[in-house]
Amino acid sequence: xxxxxxxxxxxxxxxxxxxxxxxxxxxxxxxxxxxxxxxxxxxxxxxxxxxxxxxxxxxxxxxxxxxxxxxxxxxxxxxxxxxxxxxxxxxxxxxxxxxxxxxxxxxxxxxxxxxxxxxxxxxxxxxxxxxxxxxxxxxxxxxxxxxxxxxxxxxxxxxxxxxxxxxxxxxxxxxxxxxxxxxxxxxxxxxxxxxxxxxxxxxxxxxxx
Ligand code: PRP
Ligand code: URA
Numbered sequence: 001x002x003x004x005x006x007x008x009x010x011x012x013x014x015x016x017x018x019x020x021x022x023x024x025x026x027x028x029x030x031x032x033x034x035x036x037x038x039x040x041x042x043x044x045x046x047x048x049x050x051x052x053x054x055x056x057x058x059x060x061x062x063x064x065x066x067x068x069x070x071x072x073x074x075x076x077x078x079x080x081x082x083x084x085x086x087x088x089x090x091x092x093x094x095x096x097x098x099x100x101x102x103x104x105x106x107x108x109x110x111x112x113x114x115x116x117x118x119x120x121x122x123x124x125x126x127x128x129x130x131x132x133x134x135x136x137x138x139x140x141x142x143x144x145x146x147x148x149x150x151x152x153x154x155x156x157x158x159x160x161x162x163x164x165x166x167x168x169x170x171x172x173x174x175x176x177x178x179x180x181x182x183x184x185x186x187x188x189x190x191x192x193x194x195x196x197x198x199x200x201x202x203x204x205x206x207x208x209x
Contacts, residue, residue: 036160
């Protein structure tokens with residue numbers, strides 16, 4: 001079964017409080033999403049393999065470590081996942097970025113796919129899928145199903161807020177995908193919104209409501 005990591009870092013918890021606040025405007029909201037994504041990426045990349053190299057310091061030759069060439073790709077789920085890209089690229093600037101476009105039909109809550117462009121060499125890469133919200137899980141499950149068709153080496157999923165319903169559905173559908181969650185909330189309401197959540201992440205990032 002997939003490993004689920006729920007972030008307990010004080011900086012993430014602190015920033016989440018401001019992110020949830022209905023009075024937080026788009027500019028601050030965007031900044032917070034980027035900062036939280038960067039902090040979560042630090043944890044999600046904890047298992048990157050290292051190799052030993054020799055480095056000449058001004059004093060001596062030291063045996064030190066560098067990341068041993070594992071290639072990464074970040075794949076944000078449009079739109080809201082875009083808000084996480086700058087934060088993760090700040091930590092791994094050499095990563096490639098793919099895009100997958102999905103929106104939830106407001107009536108059925110089912111994901112509707114409208115765009116998919118992934119790096120050509122995705123078979124050689126570990127993919128980290130980004131979306132701030134995991135609600136019913138439909139969007140993440142569908143995005144990961146599409147990405148798996150292109151055979152990446154490994155897939156992880158990173159979200160800022162998850163509902164228990166979505167987390168369970170994602171684990172069931174993709175038991176091989178490790179999941180990183182900023183906060184696990186209480187439940188979904190009748191409209192498929194996470195409670196207490198933060199509202200509509202895409203609208204708050206892009207100021208469309
Ligand atoms: C939001 C969010 C996820 C999805 C989560 O996107 O960013 O992609 O809902 O819900 P689910 O787990 O029930 O599928 P939305 O459909 O609002 O599209 P947007 O990012 O374009 O606003
Ligand atoms: N998508 C959002 O942006 N927010 C929710 O609470 C659920 C889905």
